[in-house]
Amino acid sequence: MSDDSRPSPAGTGSQAAQEARTEAHADTRTQARTAAVIPAAGKGVRLGPGAPKALRALNGTPMLVHAVRAMAASRAVSLVVVVAPPDGSAEVKSLLDAHALPERTDFLVVPGGQSRQESVRLGLDALPPGYDIVLVHDAARPLVPVDTVDQVIDTVRGGAPAVVPAVPLADTVKEVEPAAVAGEAEAVVATPVRARLRAVQTPQGFDRETLLRAHESATGEVTDDAGMVEQLGVPVVVVPGHEEAFKVTRPLDLVLAEAVLARRRLNDGF
Numbered sequence: 230m231s232d233d234s235r236p237s238p239a240g241t242g243s244q245a246a247q248e249a250r251t252e253a254h255a256d257t258r259t260q261a262r263t264a265a266v267i268p269a270a271g272k273g274v275r276l277g278p279g280a281p282k283a284l285r286a287l288n289g290t291p292m293l294v295h296a297v298r299a300m301a302a303s304r305a306v307s308l309v310v311v312v313a314p315p316d317g318s319a320e321v322k323s324l325l326d327a328h329a330l331p332e333r334t335d336f337l338v339v340p341g342g343q344s345r346q347e348s349v350r351l352g353l354d355a356l357p358p359g360y361d362i363v364l365v366h367d368a369a370r371p372l373v374p375v376d377t378v379d380q381v382i383d384t385v386r387g388g389a390p391a392v393v394p395a396v397p398l399a400d401t402v403k404e405v406e407p408a409a410v411a412g413e414a415e416a417v418v419a420t421p422v423r424a425r426l427r428a429v430q431t432p433q434g435f436d437r438e439t440l441l442r443a444h445e446s447a448t449g450e451v452t453d454d455a456g457m458v459e460q461l462g463v464p465v466v467v468v469p470g471h472e473e474a475f476k477v478t479r480p481l482d483l484v485l486a487e488a489v490l491a492r493r494r495l496n497d498g499f
Contacts, residue, residue, distance in 0.1 A: 261361035263382050264308040265300040265432060266352035269293050269368035270315065270341030283368035284324070285483070288490045292477060293321070294328045295371030300364065300432065301334040302375040305382045309334055310355055311368075312341040312348040349454060350444045356437070362386065363440055365454045366432035372489050373432065373474035380468050381434040391458040392434040394470035395427035402426060429453060430470040439463055 269283035283293040293311065300309050313321035322338040330336065339355045341348035349365055356363070362385050364378070377394050384392040401423055405415040433455050435443075443457035451457050455465045477486055 261386065262307055262359055263303075263305045263362040263364065264310060264356055264360040265306050265364040265366055266310045266312065266349055266356075267293070267296055267300065267366050267368050268312045268341060268345050268348040268352065269296075269321065270312055270317075270345075270348045282477070284321075285477075287371060287477070287483065287486050290328065291324060292371045292486075293368045294324065294330075296366060296368045296373075297325065297330060297336070299371060299373050299375070300366055300378065301331045303378040303382065304333070305379065306364070307334060308337065308356070308360060310337045310339060310352045312352040313338050315340045315342065346444070346447065346451065346457075353437075353441060353444065361437050362434060363437045364432035364434050365440075367476060369477045370431055370474050371477065372486060373430070374471050377430075377469075377471045377474060378432055381432055384466065384468055385434040385436060389466045390436045390439040390463050391455055391465040393429050393453075393455045393465060393467055394431070394433075394474065395429045395467045396470040396472065398423055398426050398428055427467055428470075429455070429467075430474045430476075 283296070284291045286292075287295055297309050297311065300306050311321060311325065318338050318340045325336055325338065337355060339351055342351055352365075353363065362382060364381065366373070373394075381392050381394055402421055403417045404419040404421060405417055408415045431453075433453065435454065435458065439458060439461070440454060443454065443461055443463075447457040447460060451460070458465055473489055475482065475485070477483060
């Protein structure tokens with residue numbers, strides 16, 4: 230038998246085919262269109278009574294509008310889906326119509342569900358075909374810089390199925406045994422190595438198919454979409470976040486957000 234007629238080593242052909250499919254998928258993602266889903270159906274009780282958190286004014290403009298503009302600031306984002314409170318779709322649509330938004334970006338408002346996970350899934354269901362990269366962004370992170378958004382998208386386009394922006398922790402973290410009554414002393418269980426910890430932000434970016442599979446198979450309580458992808462056994466990577474992408478949760482956060490906007494106005498000359 231000549232060398233040319235000998236069979237290939239086991240698995241070589243299938244491996245080559247798999248590599249070819251992977252390269253083709255990567256090429257497709259390089260050209261993929263990107264949509265952002267913004268769940269904004271929460272009540273935001275920690276900010277106190279009044280309008281839902283996403284509709285609270287920040288420098289005279291609702292936080293949701295700031296968040297939508299932050300996503301639309303990326304030229305890679307061509308559609309933003311806002312998931313409104315179940316009975317507030319019309320109000321949110323009117324709100325967006327009343328504020329100037331980039332003309333190159335399309336907007337869609339859909340009613341949300343009773344949980345964040347359900348609302349994100351409803352936003353995904355509303356996405357038309359042709360969007361292969363999906364960002365999921367908190368409406369309560371209105372000041373994320375466009376450079377962070379672009380880096381998340383670029384990393385997904387580069388082949389990562391799931392990407393989260395995150396920042397190192399400044400404080401030492403303790404794992405504790407939760408007290409039976411709030412306010413009571415709690416026993417420390419462990420002190421994680423701070424250098425290995427990150428505080429996760431949004432937008433989180435995903436290959437659309439991966440995110441859909443994660444939502445279909447998620448079990449138990451998951452606090453972010455990347456956590457659902459982790460349950461699939463799919464790798465999640467972290468890129469640098471930004472200090473201005475903090476989550477507005479408490480009244481003091483509103484004060485800080487106003488200060489950031491004031492600094493931006495000063496630096497940008499308006």
